[in-house]
Amino acid sequence: MRWLFPLVLLGLLLAFPPIAAATGLEFYQGLLSKIMIFALAASSLNLILGYGGMVSFGHAAYFGLGAYTVAILMREGVSSGWVIWAAAVGLSALVALLIGAISLRTRGIYFIMITLAFAQMIYYLVVSFKQYGGEDGLRARRPEFGLFELNDTALYYLTLGVLLFSLYLLHRLVHSRFGRVLQAIRENEARALALGYPVFYFQLVAFVLAGAMAGLAGVLMAHYTQYASPNLLAWQQSGHLMMMVILGGVGQFWGGVLGAVVLSVVEEVLQDLTIHWQLGVGLILLLIVLFAPKGLAGLSRRGT
Amino acid sequence: MLPSLFVEQVLNGFQFGLMLFLLAAGLTLVLGIMDTINLAHGSLYMIGAYLTATLVGTTGNFWLAVPLAVLGTALIGMLLELSVLRQLYQRDHLSQVLATFALILIINEVVRMIWGSQPLLLSTPEALSGPVELLPGLYYPAFRLVIIGVGLLVALLLFWLVNRTKVGMWLRAGASNREMAQAMGVPIKPLFTLLFGVGAGLSAIAGAFLGPILAVQIGMGESILILAFVVIVIGGIGSIKGALVGALLVGFVDTAGRAFLPLLLSQVASPEVASNLGPALASILIYLLMAVVLFLKPQGLFPVRT
């Protein structure tokens, strides 16, 4: 019975595009695509933040790099979707490896600051390249995959498929040996070390996996908007992703997805209501942090 | 020509560094004593600038506006501490980051609601808008000299406060060991509200004086906030001395880097590489500096706690 609700939901998601086309709700198809992309990005952050206990304030870097790799490669004449995807995810993973290798030697506030600083570095570096759009961002046509054309509907299904598959991988990961150790490290690092676990390497692997996953989300974002925006790299974006994780539930499996859904919906609703919608978002976030720190997924659990 | 450019940039770096110090000082004490990350610190800087601009508009007098704006911002800071920040002291860093991030969003929008989206005009006071001849042939804007003066004065006052007064002793005790300080009878709660107010006031001074040079606009707090964090990480969390050294370092490197790096690069590389890479490297220079410092001294240059 536990599977009924998710199954129905999945069915609705699969059936949505033709329904949308028939009822003129194409806008919502696009919105769903965007939500799913953020769900992927937020889930990747949840891996290191929620399960790993690493407060990375620079996760937007990998998200944005994924998008920019698409835009820059398309600009430079590479048009195969396969190559672009591999390059984008690979680059995000590589950058995460380099940043993680340095940052994970620090702890606490220093870790937060150094991850933020590295993300800032990447932001300024990317934005300084005038030939790739500078502060205006860069247009990104959708690439070719040979088997199908990447129109809006195809992108929707592709995004849904990638999200589901990634969540499946994430599920296996958190329940594996690796996942258990990662969470143990979050619980008590000194104890994990005393048991013989090389803490640094576990955290680094998680960091790289999360970076790769965020890069993949960035790729999809570039396809969806057909554009690579510097905003994707901005530290406010890192905050935005963190907001989703805490809204949905830090360290809860569906935390990233729930948070992305709720925050995106809230943003859409508020944006229609007032030009000062960020005030609403800020207030909601503040209230959640002060009064419901376990997020929405945590609300359904009883006791501790 | 080059020596005067050099001197000018050195003075600019010094001036920027001193203003950064005002921001960093409040931040480092809060982080050092209460182990609390406050991202909204930059918002207080912004409020200081906005209040100054408005008061200059109504009173027509810069020197009247500044103290009033500083006072107003200090009060707002204390209100924030009493209402929101106080709830965060016992919480984890993630909660503090998110809660104060929320404050940034809220404050930005409130400012937008009151003053609108357009940047405010805050001009340098009439009397100081001209250059001063420091040495024969070497001119420097009078206003920037005044900033240096104000910065030095405030820095001296702060050092006196922290090192020579009872309150300062309490602060230093709290910074190196909070529980012990509390056990010894230091009144942590009101001390902290006061500290917050002082930090807000310092940020307001920086906002008031940098306002005429940079723009008074929504979001001006965020960019300088990150610099302030870089400063205190380099200087060592909880250390005023570290904040000063870090701020001057960052001020110099950032200013000189932006001025000279493109020039240097154009000597060794093609003009188009220089024009691209120069500004890019200049903007990441301080982050590289931070990475290097942290690599050599992971707790910063003058760590307060071992």
Added chain:
Amino acid sequence: MSLLELKGLSKQFGGLLAVNGCNLQVAAGEVHALIGPNGAGKTTLINLIAGVLPPSQGEVRFQGENITHLPAHARVHRGLARTFQITNLFKNYTVRTNLELAVQARSGSSFRFWQPVAREKHLTEAALAVAEQVGLAARFETVVGRLSHGEQRQLEVALALASKPRLLLLDEPMAGLGAQESERMVGLIAQLRQRHTILLVEHDMGAVFRLAQRISVLVYGQVIASGSPAEIRANPEVHRAYLGDEGGAA
């Protein structure tokens, strides 16, 4: 050849010399107690041996191998397991999960990303065996936060045991225990000494003299005496420095 050998080990913290040219040998199969006044550097020494702190000078040799620069987690795999003086467990996990984690660390690589760890029944079996050995089987599914202090100290020892150690570093296992619990702990350690070499840091002199075959006395970061319990009891320097007497009889 000793199982563990410390040669001229020193640790400096700024101006403080916590461990000062310490020499110590622990023979295989023995229970070697380390005693000394508060602040003598005992826990620092344990941290040095465990690899949590790097020494300023000197060498740590284990089974003939120089492990001075080996990181802490690697030493566990060489057979060195330690307990903490201040209980340091996974408080939100059950006794079972705590032990399974300890067992898992020594059962092959944990860089496995696919198979659910819950399927590895052998981990649970091994964990239960250790729990039984220390007398915690009845509390196997209890969350650590709900255990009594005595039970938590038992779990500390259990975790070290689960690491399949050659040498057990027990840092004040009796800390905070009442009379009955202390008895139980002494019984447990007595049991363990049949199969394990133990370096025991303790303040409880009764337990020390009952359990130890050799005793070393640490004062101001140096070993001032090392020998059988009888020798130590009779040693005037030890009396002066530690037991407080002035050359009196045992």
